Amino acid sequence: MRCGNCGLEMIPGAAFCPSCGRPAGQSWVGTESASRTSAVTSSGLQPNVAGSLCYLVGFITGIFFLVVDPYKRDQFVRFHAFQAIFLSVAWFAVYFVLAIFLVIVPGILWRAAWFLHSLLDLGFFLLWLLLMYKAYNKEEFKLPVIGELAAKQA
Numbered sequence: 001m002r003c004g005n006c007g008l009e010m011i012p013g014a015a016f017c018p019s020c021g022r023p024a025g026q027s028w029v030g031t032e033s034a035s036r037t038s039a040v041t042s043s044g045l046q047p048n049v050a051g052s053l054c055y056l057v058g059f060i061t062g063i064f065f066l067v068v069d070p071y072k073r074d075q076f077v078r079f080h081a082f083q084a085i086f087l088s089v090a091w092f093a094v095y096f097v098l099a100i101f102l103v104i105v106p107g108i109l110w111r112a113a114w115f116l117h118s119l120l121d122l123g124f125f126l127l128w129l130l131l132m133y134k135a136y137n138k139e140e141f142k143l144p145v146i147g148e149l150a151a152k153q154a
Contacts, residue, residue: 006075007047009138047071051080051135055128058088072116075154080135083143087131090146091124 003017003024008015014024054077055056056064060136062084071077086142098117127143134141142151 010054024053045071047076048136048138050074050077051138052132054080054084054131055087055132055135059085062088076138076140079140079150079154080131082153083131083146087127087143087148094120094124 002008003056004022005022006018006020008019014122020152026060050065050071054062062081065077065081066070074109086094098113098120102110102113102117115122130142131143140151
């Protein structure tokens with residue numbers, strides 16, 4: 001069952017929406033909610049698909065979904081867009097530091113540093129897939145630091 005106000009998937013038998021607090025059977029007909037629902041339906045992308053696509057090209061698609069009209073008002077999509085942007089920035093920072101480290105490190109240590117670099121790339125790739133999967137399944141999976149920042153911004 002979905003909340004008539006915010007569209008959150010509710011637990012069956014819940015008396016109130018855990019997100020907005022409205023009674024379960026009460027629907028709210030407001031101009032913003034009605035326009036958001038019709039805009040999302042007419043565009044063909046559901047919020048879970050849009051949230052998953054936020055991660056596709058990192059900060060580029062994150063910024064895109066923060067600017068495009070029906071999605072910039074959806075809290076779920078905004079959360080995933082901000083988390084995708086923050087994750088991209090973190091990944092670039094780690095990649096930049098490791099690239100500098102690889103230039104400085106001599107000989108045998110270079111191979112160990114390259115192995116560490118490859119493991120981190122694999123880890124970021126698997127995290128990227130996990131976040132896309134969780135967003136598609138309508139979950140707000142929060143990363144430890146980045147997720148809290150994204151939740152505050154959304």
